[in-house]
Amino acid sequence: MHLQGKVVLITGASDGIGAACAHAFRSRGAQLSLIARTREKLERVGADEAVITAGDLKDPAVRAACVEATLLRYGRIDVLINNAGVGLYVPSWRAPEQDVRDMLELNLYAVLGMTQLVVPAMKRQGAGTVVNISSIAGLVTLPWFTLYSASKFAVRSMTDGLRMELRKEGVHAMTVCPGYVRTGFQENVLAGRPPDKLWRMRRFAITAEQCAEAIARGVERDARTVVTPRIGWALLAARALFPRLIDGRLEGIYRGLDL
DSSP, X not given: OOOTTOEEEEESTTSHHHHHHHHHHHTTTOEXXXXXXXHHHHHHHHTTTSEEEESOTTSHHHHHHHHHHHHHHHSOOOEEEEOOXXXXXXXXXXXXXXXXXXXXXXXXXXXXXXXXXXXXXXXXXXXXXXXXXXXXXXXXXXXXXXXXXXXXXXXXXXXXXXXXXXXXXTEEEEEEEXXXXXXXXXXXXSSBXXXXXXXXXXXXXXXXXXXXXXXXXXXXXXXXXXXXXXXHHHHHHHHHHXXXXXXXXXXXXXXXXXX
């Protein structure tokens, strides 16, 4: 897809990967619609040009208002980037039920809700791309992040199905699986904290800008799946070939063992 003049709607756009995506797509000539909870941050990211919707993405009325405002301004939506998400660092067997429900509402149901609102417009246009941000944790389950992994596996599966459902209507779906990205994500989880060893691995993280560039390039080339950094594919291959070994290594990180 050539992005000059295209309309791109980005959720979770006030910070981190979402804000970086806004800059990456704007630099390619795209017109933006941005949604997140904090209006002041959105206005800084939007630079007085974007459609701004401030509100809780878990609220169906907020989602509907965002899509309506975007269509009213631009008349179309070419790319939807379902970026908003939240983490939960609590073992699955004792995770508070309300925290799990809150995470699934944002990580899965809001993604589905935005998709269901936007796809009819894309079908009428005969073109469009839905980009769903999953995670490396949606490719390989991370034991310090079990329920988050489950939510991102679900997003990845939904995106694969969406692609097959809509291909004949000209609508594409792309999954993005970032690894460790230097954002405020870990400081804003619903509960718990990552293993100490994981904190020390931050030096291997990519920036939000690098992640956003990978996303934009993926949209431009109609990619099916974007893994960034690309070394993530090696983890997936190793997990397929040596599942016990990789499980042991991941458990070692979870338990803080020096493996």
